[in-house]
Every structure is written in structure tokens, then in C-alpha cells.
Amino acid sequence: MGNQFSSIQSNLAQLKNFYQGPIVSQFNDEIPVYRGSEKIKNAYTGQQVIRPLKVRRNPGIGATSDGGILPAIGRQTTVQAIIAAKYNYLRFGVTGPMIKASQNDTGAFVRAAAYELEEGYKDLKSDVNRQLSWDGSGWLARVSANAVATPVITIAGREAVEAPDKFLDVGLTVDIVTTAGTVVASAVDILSITGTGSTRTVTLSGPVTAAAGTYLIRTGSAGQEINGLLTQLDGLTTTVFNVDRSLFPSARGNVVDLGAGQLTLDAMQQAWNLGLQRGGAKYSAIFTDFDSLRYYQKLLTADKRYSNTVKGDGGFAAKDQFYLDFNGIPVVPDKDCPQRMFFLPWDAFKAYMLAELEFADETGSMYIAQVAADQLEVRVRLFMNLFNEKASASAALRNYLSP
Missing domain, CATH: 2.40.30 (Elongation Factor Tu (Ef-tu); domain 3)
Known part of the structure; x- marks a missing residue:
């Protein structure tokens, strides 16, 4: 008989597999706008939020001659914005045997329920982040x-x-x-x-x-999602939050459409100036997509401006993170943003919270037992909506190409 060397293939039964944890997500879980919304949240109870807005000045003002006719008596015009919560849920299920099989490090990389909950939170927040930059349609x-x-x-x-x-x-x-x-x-x-x-x-x-x-x-989400930034910065005159923007131009956000032209610094300044001019904006950040960030960077490169970065982000992320800046405020990219540059005074926004990432635990437990099998559901609620109290102090730049 010839030489017989011990090899990996011939001795598979002697070898162990080396399992390297933890589980690595392949997704971008950065959620700048959701993180920003956490800083402006306002809890409430009841059916909905009613927010009064001044939409017209008193017209009873005017100059006249000595003894002349006085201006007609005027009054302030106000409307009530109505903000109703949008209902988002996270649901997952685990069987009783799976909970027991994954109860320690010897049997599993992670505890099944804990892992589903931790990662599910990320998934729910990521989807809400998408909603926060759109218009509630669900597209x-x-x-x-x-x-x-x-x-x-x-x-x-x-x-x-x-x-x-x-x-x-x-x-x-x-x-x-x-x-x-x-x-x-x-x-x-x-x-x-x-x-x-x-x-x-x-x-x-x-x-x-x-x-x-x-x-x-x-499925089931048409028209039911959060009214995100685009709701009041869409350039339309429709009624949103019970406010008829065709009657009250003061309630419209500022939108600059470049008509498929190239992005320029002047166009960005134009959008910036509109919020200052109409609403007295005090901007916190410019929220944008990654392509637009690249376009802006090209503008800076052509101008040989390599050091215009700013620390922090106006409330959108970690304070020690650096971003490109425009007029001294951070330009914050987000994976979910449409191709826009949103100029945002974050203190003009309110995230109205009816339920903030809470368990449906009315039975006394986070687990909802199923009737016919040893299966348990976990259900998490996030009931909220976003409202821009002063759309005239915000601006959106849209419909542009790379410079």
C-alpha cells in the first residue's frame, strides 16, 4: 500500500467549522432625516393636532392726508392646519422552539427574538426615513x-x-x-x-x-404614509393639512426649478435667498441625495475650494461628523432623498408623535400568542406625522443636471 497522508478532505470528521459572528448587515442604515425628526418630536394624544397659522396680514393699513379718509378696518387672517398621525408598524414572528433553541451563545449566533427586534427597528426607521423625504403618496x-x-x-x-x-x-x-x-x-x-x-x-x-x-x-400604504418634506415643498397649490395653498400663498414653500439646466452656486443661492426673503429662514442644514452632493462638490472643485467643511450637521447626525458646507451650514446626503436640495430651518418642523416605537403590549407582554400553534408575534407601533409650521422659510431646488 502506498503512502497515506492525512488531508483536510480525508479527515473532515475531525475538523470543526469556525463560525465568525456577529451577523453583518449589507444595508446602509444611516437615517439622517429620521434622526433629525427625533430632535423635534412633540407627543400628543387625541384624534389629531390642530395648529393655528397666520396666513394674511391685516390690510387695514395705509397713509392718508391731514383729515383724510382712514384705511378700511382690517383683521388678521388665520387658518387651522390639521395634522393627523400616520400609522407605521413593525411585525415579526418567532416559534416557541426557536426561542428555546437560540437562548444562548452555544446554540446560536443571536437570540432569535432579540435579533429580529433589533434589526426590525433599523428596517422600520429606514423606511420611515424614506417617507420623511417624500409626500405621503407611498410611491x-x-x-x-x-x-x-x-x-x-x-x-x-x-x-x-x-x-x-x-x-x-x-x-x-x-x-x-x-x-x-x-x-x-x-x-x-x-x-x-x-x-x-x-x-x-x-x-x-x-x-x-x-x-x-x-x-x-x-401593499395597503397608498396615501397612508408620513407627509414628508416634499409635501409642502412640491411647488403645487393644492390643499395640504387643511390649508388651501391656492388661497394663501404665504403657506407655500419656496421651490426653484432649473428646468433640466446645470446646477450652479447662483441657483443654490437663489433658493437660499427665497427662504430668507419670505420666511426669515434660519437654516440648519441642506438635505440632499448623493448625486447632488457630487454635483455640488464639482462646483467647489472648479472654484478650487477644498477646505469648506463644517463639523456637525444641524441635528441630522453625529456631532463629530464632517460635511461639505454652503454658507456655513452642512450639506447632508441621505440615501432616501429624491434629487433635490432641501434648505431646512429645522426649528420650523414638528414631528408629532402619537406612539413612538412602542410594543402592542396591552395583554401585558410584548409577545402576542397565536391560537393554533406555538407561535408568537411581536408588533411595534410608530404613529407620527411631520409638519412644517413655516413653509415660507424653507426651500427646495429641483430639476437640475450635473455642472
């Missing part, structure tokens, strides 16, 4: 071509400049909804996402019929 992506009774559709981003799959993932359950809020397909699962560039091909769990221009939304 995640847009159907880009008519689909007739097929499970395969093509999609684009919510806006042309946005990646189609920025907010989508395999396993997500979605509705397809028109801009008017009509659901044309309900509760279909995303099975696969393929393709590159400005469109993607999505395979769903069932056939759908949907026109180009309809939107994919988390």
Missing part, C-alpha cells in the same frame, strides 16, 4: 410600459433621475396604484428584479394589468 417605483395580464413588468424610478429599484427588493409585497389612488393590482410579491440602466424588469407572483405611469406601493 416606490413607476410602471414604465403598459402591461396586460402578465406577471412581468418594466419599471422606472419615481422620477426619471432616480434608480428604478432604489426602494424595491425581492420579497416585497406591493400594490399597483394610479396617481388618483385607484388600486389596479393588489398584494403581488416581487419574485425577481433584473436589468440595468434607467429601467428594470420585475417578475411578480401573479399577472397584472397596469398602464405606464402607475406606481408600485407597499
